[in-house]
Amino acid sequence: MAKQASPRPLELTDLVCSVDPHDGSRLPVRQDAVLAALHETKQRRAARLARALPTRGEYLDEDAVDALLLRVHAELQRLGEELQLPRRLAETLRSWSGPLLTAPSAGPVRVVDVGCGLGHVVRWLAAHDFLGPRVELVGVDLNATLVAHAASLADQEGLRCRFVTGNAFTPGVAVEDPERTIIISSGLLHHIAPDELPGFFAAHEVLGVSAFAHFDVDPSRWATVGAWVFHQARMREPISRHDGVLSARRAHPAQRLLAAAGSSAPGYEVRCHDAPRWQPALAEVLRPIAGARRRA
């Protein structure tokens, strides 16, 4: 008899906050629904953490959840700094934005960070003026609270970037001139279920953006152990620690990403590379799946 595949473990930050993907409005989250989902996946520790969250009646307290998410994202930013994440993304972006800017019809190039959270990458790029003044930096997230705080942080430091609440793949939300737009993300892909990956990459094809680079963990046992050590040592919030380790476990292997992108975004030259399973991916702890639009 074939062994039944165990369900994909869930991250608490995905469960405790819900927004309507169409209009971005906040949806109330029942605590018992969160607990039932975690019971289904046999995540007892996560259920204990979810049970400890403040509630208003049967629903999770939205203000407390917002504060929690902001603390988690601020901690995540610290981790991103240590991993040199914005700089890694910047190096990839620079190789693409250069040719776009020197094209005969050169206007501004727009870099859109999907699922930007507190906008660390976008704000870092703006603070270091890494891509030059003709590159517009836009962060997009479905969570309006995170977006508002990202904008506030950018404002405090006088950074030239902006943040939008919504679905980045809806035309007009952040992408206006697809041929001069590059879509990026960091730590987003593992939040997408395997069967939803083709749809995610197809959205790039539909919009026809110039290129994309989605950075995520290169999954392996080494990555899981590393994530555990790093999150125990650096993160304070129990939910950050829980989700941090799970993000390494839930990350998609390059083969799966390439298959999804290859089948649903055939207009792109796509590359993604995992380190051999037996050796720790020391050089690139976060690696991108990068796609550039094929030239006719």
Next chain:
Amino acid sequence: MSSALLVLAALLAIAGLDGAFAGFRASCGRTGLIRHRTEDRRAARSGLVLLAVLLVPAGVLVAVDVLLHPSRLETYRLAGYAMLEVYLPYGLLVLLALAGYLTLSWRRRFLASALLLGPLTLLRPLVAAAGAAAACWTTHDVAAGLVALVAMGAVLLVEPLVGRTYARQQASRLQRGPQLSDKRP
């Protein structure tokens, strides 16, 4: 006397570094700002000052004991030396990792964190306890053991105490909500 002073100076130097790093860690990942060097330095200073204050009881215990019984200095020197045998290799590893962090190329810089600084932070409470245990074991002296335990407690309290201050600041910022000025770029 001079060797006792040397041991004391070495222990204080290690404790000072640890206090500064503990303060720094306590402030990390709180504000969400990109430019946080000033805040980092302020947090490191807070850690250092707080540690100095928390170490006062241990210092007073030693000073009073040695003033009343000068021969006890040798016991404290032995205790301090035992602690140094544990803390010095740890401290050197931390400094080595920091040197790596500062000298490696930006792509490899995280290795210093991933391979050394992160795991060493995790081990820190155990190392602190091991140093205190070594002092107790070496001297079999109640007063020296007590001083070692008080010093260990002081070192381990810095991060949570500084962290509490930063957590309060963070909570009040979150309560105020996002602020936007009129002169957005």
